[in-house]
Amino acid sequence: MAAGATYTPIATYTASGSSGVITFSSISGSYTDLVLVSQYQVSADNYTDVTLNNDTGSNYSGTYLSNSGGSPVSGRYSSQAKFPEMYGYTGANNGMAVWNFMNYSNSATYKTALLREWYGVPDLTEARVLLWQATSPITIITLTRRTGNWSSGSTFTLYGIAAA
Amino acid sequence: MPILGIFASQNYSRITSDYESIATVTVGAGGSSTITFSSIPSTYKHLQVRGITNSTSTADASDVIRLQINSNTSAYANHRLGGNGSVAFAGGATGNTRIDIPRTAASGSGSSSLIYGATVVDILDYTSTNKLHAIRVSNGFETNSQGQIYITSGFHTTDTAAITSLTFSLETGSNYRQYSQFALYGIKG
Numbered sequence: 001m002a003a004g005a006t007y008t009p010i011a012t013y014t015a016s017g018s019s020g021v022i023t024f025s026s027i028s029g030s031y032t033d034l035v036l037v038s039q040y041q042v043s044a045d046n047y048t049d050v051t052l053n054n055d056t057g058s059n060y061s062g063t064y065l066s067n068s069g070g071s072p073v074s075g076r077y078s079s080q081a082k083f084p085e086m087y088g089y090t091g092a093n094n095g096m097a098v099w100n101f102m103n104y105s106n107s108a109t110y111k112t113a114l115l116r117e118w119y120g121v122p123d124l125t126e127a128r129v130l131l132w133q134a135t136s137p138i139t140i141i142t143l144t145r146r147t148g149n150w151s152s153g154s155t156f157t158l159y160g161i162a163a164a
Numbered sequence: 165m166p167i168l169g170i171f172a173s174q175n176y177s178r179i180t181s182d183y184e185s186i187a188t189v190t191v192g193a194g195g196s197s198t199i200t201f202s203s204i205p206s207t208y209k210h211l212q213v214r215g216i217t218n219s220t221s222t223a224d225a226s227d228v229i230r231l232q233i234n235s236n237t238s239a240y241a242n243h244r245l246g247g248n249g250s251v252a253f254a255g256g257a258t259g260n261t262r263i264d265i266p267r268t269a270a271s272g273s274g275s276s277s278l279i280y281g282a283t284v285v286d287i288l289d290y291t292s293t294n295k296l297h298a299i300r301v302s303n304g305f306e307t308n309s310q311g312q313i314y315i316t317s318g319f320h321t322t323d324t325a326a327i328t329s330l331t332f333s334l335e336t337g338s339n340y341r342q343y344s345q346f347a348l349y350g351i352k353g
Contacts, residue, residue, distance in 0.1 A: 006183060032347060066247075076249030102215070109218075112281060129303075
């Protein structure tokens, strides 16, 4: 069996508090999967609109499993112009999100991602599966706060994992 | 210098050497009914399998991945939490011939063959010989008209041997479609 070290940090962004937009661009196609690890605070309660390759067509959909106490729930959205994810709450609340963009660099399949999200208040855990209906390799990931900014100290690190 | 707010992938050459690619199976044009990792080296602490899969089954928009460890054909247990976009649910089984990993994409019910489910399997302390090896799985599929997301656990209920092989098949007996891929990684401890 072949072996080689991988799980490479590609880029890291630490928010200053003055911007609601984070873009990972010119992502190399030399990996198999991408993992985006983030912990964040925000200046306004709202979603983060996540787009791939600047695509704003109705090509994004997702299904989620969520629980914030009581019974778990499941829901979904389809034919969106972005992934509406990473809801943020103001105050001391901290959010975490780990994205797995699977086989992002191939040109043969639509792209599926697995996303886990956690929040402090309200205490919430979620698992999501997301589809981007495009066969293009992912080269740009943009995370845009629908309102407000990423708070200072929020961090976002993109890793690349290369299969042997 | 990176541009604030628009941070391109640049100036990062560090590699975390404790996470290594061991082997990868990518399904060719003819499809394959099983994907197997055998003779898994014992030089790591943990294993992770990452993959995308599409079943050639036309019976439905999804299929169930089946996992067997060390070629065992009985005495598996697994439990799961899931959501299908309408309801959340839980389930499980014991005494099975495999660990069920529901569900991945298939090509029935009008679903596009371009859609692949995603799966990440974690197996901790796989070389130990004094425990029943639990696995955890995050996986699901999404087609734009439906989707299912799962968190699954499973284990072989009697075998404490070190894990040396993993075999993935499909509940329907169908093939994994071309471009389906499982990649095995080792994590040092």
